[in-house]
Amino acid sequence: MVKKIVKFSLYVLFFLAAVLFFIPKVSLYYLAEKELKKYDVVVSNERVDDRGFTLSINSANVYVKSIKSANIVEINIKPFLLYNGVNVKNITLADTAKSFVPLKIEQLNIEYSLFNPLNITANAKGEFGELEISVQVVERRVHLELQPSKLMLKSYQNTLRQLKKTENGGYVYDKVL
Amino acid sequence: MTKFSNGVYLSTLTKLLVLLVVAKALSLVLWAYLPSEGVELSIKQNYQPPYQRVDFKNMILTTKVVKVKQEKSITGINITNMLLKGLYGNSSKGFVILALKSSPKKSSIIGLGEDFSGFTLQSISSRSVLFVKAGKEYVLELEEVKNKKSYVKRVKKRVSVTAVSTSDEPNSVSRKDIASYAKNPKQIWRDISIREVKQNGKITGFRVNRIAKNSPMAQLGLQKGDIIIRANNIELKSYRDALNIYAKIDKIDTIQIVVMRNNQEQELVYEIN
Numbered sequence: 024m025v026k027k028i029v030k031f032s033l034y035v036l037f038f039l040a041a042v043l044f045f046i047p048k049v050s051l052y053y054l055a056e057k058e059l060k061k062y063d064v065v066v067s068n069e070r071v072d073d074r075g076f077t078l079s080i081n082s083a084n085v086y087v088k089s090i091k092s093a094n095i096v097e098i099n100i101k102p103f104l105l106y107n108g109v110n111v112k113n114i115t116l117a118d119t120a121k122s123f124v125p126l127k128i129e130q131l132n133i134e135y136s137l138f139n140p141l142n143i144t145a146n147a148k149g150e151f152g153e154l155e156i157s158v159q160v161v162e163r164r165v166h167l168e169l170q171p172s173k174l175m176l177k178s179y180q181n182t183l184r185q186l187k188k189t190e191n192g193g194y195v196y197d198k199v200l
Numbered sequence: 201m202t203k204f205s206n207g208v209y210l211s212t213l214t215k216l217l218v219l220l221v222v223a224k225a226l227s228l229v230l231w232a233y234l235p236s237e238g239v240e241l242s243i244k245q246n247y248q249p250p251y252q253r254v255d256f257k258n259m260i261l262t263t264k265v266v267k268v269k270q271e272k273s274i275t276g277i278n279i280t281n282m283l284l285k286g287l288y289g290n291s292s293k294g295f296v297i298l299a300l301k302s303s304p305k306k307s308s309i310i311g312l313g314e315d316f317s318g319f320t321l322q323s324i325s326s327r328s329v330l331f332v333k334a335g336k337e338y339v340l341e342l343e344e345v346k347n348k349k350s351y352v353k354r355v356k357k358r359v360s361v362t363a364v365s366t367s368d369e370p371n372s373v374s375r376k377d378i379a380s381y382a383k384n385p386k387q388i389w390r391d392i393s394i395r396e397v398k399q400n401g402k403i404t405g406f407r408v409n410r411i412a413k414n415s416p417m418a419q420l421g422l423q424k425g426d427i428i429i430r431a432n433n434i435e436l437k438s439y440r441d442a443l444n445i446y447a448k449i450d451k452i453d454t455i456q457i458v459v460m461r462n463n464q465e466q467e468l469v470y471e472i473n
């Protein structure tokens with residue numbers, strides 16, 4: 024009996040892996056782009072590669088309301104059903120944002136797992152410092168925790184004033200979407 | 201080989217192959233319903249010549265003035281005998297205050313299109329008026345501009361207030377104000393609130409929803425309710441268009457803004473000093 028269950032589980036895993044491998048990830052990405060377009064967000068000039076189990080997007084320019092807002096060197100999407108992740112590397116924000124935040128973001132990782140289905144977590148690291156983000160899906164609550172860099176503390180006090188200072192020198196921001 | 205073909209392996213391999221085929225079939229069905237191409241930013245590269253302000257009227261009027269001085273009126277009153285004491289309006293509406301040099305205290309108010317000693321008032325600019333008589337054009341300048349400083353000041357003030365809608369002369373805006381906005385962009389949003397105006401899903405301009413009194417933005421002549429539709433000859437059909445102009449602000453000396461106010465287009469022109 025146990026042998027049968029194990030065998031069946033292996034078949035299921037094999038089937039899921041096959042689905043993940045064959046699923047048209049590029050087309051799904053195009054669908055996501057069309058959804059983003061509804062919010063005036065366009066990812067343009069990017070190179071999209073289906074790498075079997077993951078999807079890689081390189082050299083993407085992000086436009087918000089037709090204004091160039093960021094350049095992203097690499098995005099890696101891992102749609103593993105039980106665990107889904109997006110890794111973004113080397114984001115350069117447009118000059119228009121330089122009054123608010125430093126422009127270079129080294130990496131941004133977004134994770135969603137079925138083992139923690141009610142939360143999306145993310146973290147980012149860049150010239151601004153280190154940022155931890157959590158989104159409570161049901162309550163639509165966003166919580167940000169920032170450990171600002173020296174540059175951020177020195178030159179972007181106006182932005183930091185929008186956040187709440189914590190005892191450990193960090194800053195938090197909460198918003199319900 | 202015999203063992204393989206008859207054994208568990210073949211059965212397992214067949215099942216795996218079936219699972220692969222089913223997975224592939226599923227992905228093909230999904231693929232058929234998903235979009236086959238992504239979204240790319242398309243910007244219409246309509247060439248629009250850069251804005252240049254050329255005062256053709258002045259160029260033409262200068263030559264006319266020379267002509268005027270040689271002209272004599274049939275009735276005995278020529279244009280040089282007239283005094284232009286005041287003016288209000290533009291090329292399409294307004295009035296002027298006229299008198300004869302022989303009796304300067306006896307003033308007459310002449311509306312646009314009306315006659316004064318055979319001269320028909322054709323148009324009004326900021327410091328002069330244009331008369332037509334017998335098919336010829338005559339320009340009469342505001343005499344007080346040269347003679348009375350206090351009067352000049354008053355006229356200038358009035359012109360700057362009405363400049364928003366009537367003046368042909370560009371006003372000036374400080375480059376320092378622009379630089380201070382660049383350093384502190386939040387100040388822009390404290391001073392002004394704009395929102396796009398859409399028709400059939402396309403942006404046709406930007407409506408001024410709020411503007412702080414005495415702010416540099418208000419001094420530009422913008423008013424609440426104005427819809428900014430064009431700047432320096434560029435139709436504002438996206439945030440990108442608006443931002444492009446702001447990005448080039450260091451390189452331009454004149455800015456022209458066309459707004460819709462009370463369903464009429466009005467042009468605001470500023471020199472950046």
